[in-house]
Amino acid sequence: MFVDNGLSDLSSRGALYMWKNxxxxxxxxxxxDKVLVNDQWRDSFPEAIAILDPPGDSDHSLALVHTSSHIQTSKKSFKYFSFLSTHPKFKEVIDAAWSEESGTGSALFILAQRLKIVKAAxxxxxxxxxxxxxxRTKDSLARLESIQADLLRSPSDSLF
Structure with a gap:
């Protein structure tokens, strides 16, 4: 039916199987889940790929389509992640950064300078x-793709 209408499944990565019996x-x-495209769309976006998120509690996955392998990057805002506090030297590094000389000026200026130093630390x-x-992400993706290939050859609950 899809082929009769000139449609084909776009190459994808991510969740391969969404349902098992x-x-x-x-x-x-x-x-x-499939992302269906026609030849004209493929000609317009030859590098396109669909990324299928894990289905979670549904049988269906969210599909994100990237039309280019060159994804524009923008300057990312700083985000503090709580896992940093699990590092053995965390308190020592933050204390040292906070104690660094930060110049002179108003209390607000000094606070901003100290926060910049802590951010860099x-x-x-x-x-x-x-x-x-x-x-590590690349290695994990290679492992996932290997497991998915094994699932195609010989499905089993342990691999799934």
């Missing part, structure tokens, strides 16, 4: 203690 003797896994701590997230 829960029958150990005859396991069946199915991909329920948090960024360094994040890089040193929790860095290399891109490589």
């Amino acid at each position: 829960n029958q150990p003797d005859n396991p069946i896994l199915r991909k329920l 948090c960024k360094r701590l994040n890089r040193e203690g929790f860095g290399n997230i891109q490589q």
